[in-house]
Amino acid sequence: MQQLVLASNNAGKLKEFSRLFAPLAIEVIPQGQLGVSEAEEPHATFVENALAKARHAAAATGLPALADDSGICVPALGGAPGVYSARYAGEPKSDAANNAKLVADLAQHQDKRAFYYAVLVLVRSADDPRPLIAEGRLDGEVIAEARGAGGFGYDPHFLIAGLGKTAAELTPEEKNPISHRGKALAALLAKLQEDAL
Numbered sequence: 001m002q003q004l005v006l007a008s009n010n011a012g013k014l015k016e017f018s019r020l021f022a023p024l025a026i027e028v029i030p031q032g033q034l035g036v037s038e039a040e041e042p043h044a045t046f047v048e049n050a051l052a053k054a055r056h057a058a059a060a061t062g063l064p065a066l067a068d069d070s071g072i073c074v075p076a077l078g079g080a081p082g083v084y085s086a087r088y089a090g091e092p093k094s095d096a097a098n099n100a101k102l103v104a105d106l107a108q109h110q111d112k113r114a115f116y117y118a119v120l121v122l123v124r125s126a127d128d129p130r131p132l133i134a135e136g137r138l139d140g141e142v143i144a145e146a147r148g149a150g151g152f153g154y155d156p157h158f159l160i161a162g163l164g165k166t167a168a169e170l171t172p173e174e175k176n177p178i179s180h181r182g183k184a185l186a187a188l189l190a191k192l193q194e195d196a197l
């Protein structure tokens with residue numbers, strides 16, 4: 001596989017993927033560069049939404065497609081925002097509004113634990129009968145005060161377990177190897193390698 005369309009419009013994800021793929025012999029092209037419209041994400045599970053996004057981009061471009069559906073899950077909130085992380089505070093999507101709502105929703109809870117979760121789906125074509133699927137997770141807790149200027153989304157309010165730093169206080173080189181996305185991609189690439197044998 002030499003070329004891959006990245007089925008995402010999230011600038012933060014695209015930056016992380018471009019760095020993660022840099023050492024590999026695969027050219028990744030953001031779907032926006034190929035004029036692909038934004039896919040619907042109507043499902044209640046990460047894996048179904050990721051599959052829908054990957055299929056949509058593969059159908060529109062004729063290229064293999066990689067999609068990421070991810071979010072922050074808070075057990076004290078019954079798993080919310082979960083699959084609805086991107087639009088937790090409603091439309092239009094806003095990281096600032098989402099973070100404010102998350103902090104407010106957790107104010108009355110003692111248990112601030114949270115985890116990031118990502119599912120990656122790779123389809124070789126829109127009707128691929130064997131999509132490659134991998135997941136990754138990063139544990140932490142939600143803090144009320146934002147810290148750090150890196151990353152995106154919920155990162156300034158996500159204190160990584162055992163690190164004493166938020167995800168926004170890490171450099172990309174530090175975040176990628178430990179993140180839900182980085183771990184999912186490593187697992188996916190291992191499957192891809194096996195699949196090629």
Ligand SMILES: O=P(O)(O)OP(=O)(O)OP(=O)(O)OC[C@H]1O[C@@H](n2cnc3c(O)ncnc32)[C@H](O)[C@@H]1O
Pocket residue numbers: 007008009010013041053068069070071072085086098116151152153154155167179181
């Ligand atoms: O669907 P695409 O186009 O990829 O972009 P999106 O932003 O809508 O992406 P999702 O539907 O997967 O929603 C995931 C949301 O979860 C949050 N999120 C995921 N990974 C994150 C990370 O590494 N750091 C901070 N927030 C993250 C962020 O708010 C995202 O908007």
Ligand SMILES: [Mg+2]
Pocket residue numbers: 041086
């Ligand atoms: Mg989305």
